[in-house]
Amino acid sequence: MSEEKKQCDNKSCDKESCAGCSHAKGNGVPKEQLNAHSKITKVIGVVSGKGGVGKSMVTASLANEMAYQGFRVGIMDADITGPSIPRMYGLKGSAVADDKGIYPMVTGNDIKVMSINLLLPQEDAPVIWRGPILANMVKQFWTDVIWGELDYLFVDMPPGTGDVPLTVFQSLPIDGIVIVSSPQELVQMIVKKAYNMAEMMHVPVFGLVENYSYVKCPDCGKKIYVFGESKIDAAAAEVQVPVIGKMPLDSDIAAAVDAGQFAGVLNTYLSGAGEYLPQV
Numbered sequence: 075m076s077e078e079k080k081q082c083d084n085k086s087c088d089k090e091s092c093a094g095c096s097h098a099k100g101n102g103v104p105k106e107q108l109n110a111h112s113k114i115t116k117v118i119g120v121v122s123g124k125g126g127v128g129k130s131m132v133t134a135s136l137a138n139e140m141a142y143q144g145f146r147v148g149i150m151d152a153d154i155t156g157p158s159i160p161r162m163y164g165l166k167g168s169a170v171a172d173d174k175g176i177y178p179m180v181t182g183n184d185i186k187v188m189s190i191n192l193l194l195p196q197e198d199a200p201v202i203w204r205g206p207i208l209a210n211m212v213k214q215f216w217t218d219v220i221w222g223e224l225d226y227l228f229v230d231m232p233p234g235t236g237d238v239p240l241t242v243f244q245s246l247p248i249d250g251i252v253i254v255s256s257p258q259e260l261v262q263m264i265v266k267k268a269y270n271m272a273e274m275m276h277v278p279v280f281g282l283v284e285n286y287s288y289v290k291c292p293d294c295g296k297k298i299y300v301f302g303e304s305k306i307d308a309a310a311a312e313v314q315v316p317v318i319g320k321m322p323l324d325s326d327i328a329a330a331v332d333a334g335q336f337a338g339v340l341n342t343y344l345s346g347a348g349e350y351l352p353q354v
Contacts, residue, residue: 085291091285106245109175112221114148115354118228119242119251119277123264125233130158130287131331133230135321135341136184136252139348142340145225150187150215152242153232154208160191169193180283182337188219188323208216209241215281216246225354235271243275249352250278252318255309256286257301262309269313281350282310289323293333298323336352 108114120133133149141147150161160166163181169192170177176193177184190211221227229246231237242248253268255261265282272279284306290295300323310317321343330339 081275093230105247106216109217109220111174112219112224113219114224114227116226116249116352117247118160118226118233118280118351119230119239119248120254120267121231121239121272122233122254123267125156127254129233129254130162130230131327131343132252132254132283132285132321133228134159134162134336135339135344136347136351137226137228138183138336138340139344140226140351141183141185143348144324145354146223147184148186148188148221148224148227150212150219150227150229151187151191152212152215152229152238153239154190154211156189156232157189158301159187159230160189161334162331162336163187164337165189165192172296175218177220185337186221186224188221197284206237209237212238213245214242226351235267240270240275240343241270243277249278250280252280252283252347252350254283255306256305257284257299257306261305262312263330265306265309266313276301279313279315281316281347282306283319283321283344283347284317285321287320287322297327316350318347318350 078132118128120136122129130153137149138148139188149159149262151157160179163185165179165181165187169179169188176188178188179192180186229242229248233240251268251272253265255265284304286301287304288299290297304320306317306320321341324343327339327341330336
């Protein structure tokens with residue numbers, strides 16, 4: 075073992091001195107310090123290789139599921155340029171702050187939420203920032219927000235493998251991720267991109283969720299595969315992770331999202347997903 079590695083194992087170095095160590099790569103980069111008034115047991119990232127696959131829907135559904143089971147849950151909306159979590163839960167106005175930090179808003183089912191939309195003067199104000207500023211905002215959601223005591227914090231990441239997902243992987247103590255995809259033919263390539271990034275950052279993948287799997291006919295109940303037959307099982311087998319849910323296009327869930335009433339939604343299509351997450 076190298077001398078510098080021994081020093082780090084003995085906690086004799088700080089963030090600045092460790093940043094240049096040869097072993098401080100990937101997920102070994104020193105993590106940001108959590109707000110002093112917060113205690114979070116498990117941090118779960120929800121990612122996708124491309125946009126428009128319903129990642130925020132899955133994030134909120136997983137959060138609702140764990141809250142329903144009695145766990146203390148929070149959602150960090152790290153999709154800074156495309157935030158949607160507050161709107162789903164009907165959260166409006168500005169988050170309150172004092173000298174201790176910023177207080178998250180709380181949904182109707184007791185989930186704590188922090189999003190850039192809770193810090194902007196108007197929810198439809200565009201966030202026209204470059205990558206480093208976006209990444210720093212995500213860090214502030216960890217260092218400056220008073221989360222209190224949480225069993226699970228779900229991080230709704232922006233799509234792709236750019237600055238912000240990289241910052242989350244490197245700066246936050248991510249316990250693992252859930253990858254969200256859709257049934258189109260390119261799904262295996264997209265899933266593999268997200269999976270390979272997680273593997274490079276030494277972050278476990280708990281499972282895959284497929285959204286838009288099918289539409290159920292309201293008259294006969296037949297499943298109609300609008301985007302073609304599912305490819306998620308083949309993609310999961312290739313990367314050797316489980317499929318933890320397949321979600322159809324559901325008009326009732328969509329209506330709850332549009333009405334800002336997602337706190338009352340228990341997504342039965344992901345009812346067993348909690349079994350794949352780390353236990354607290």
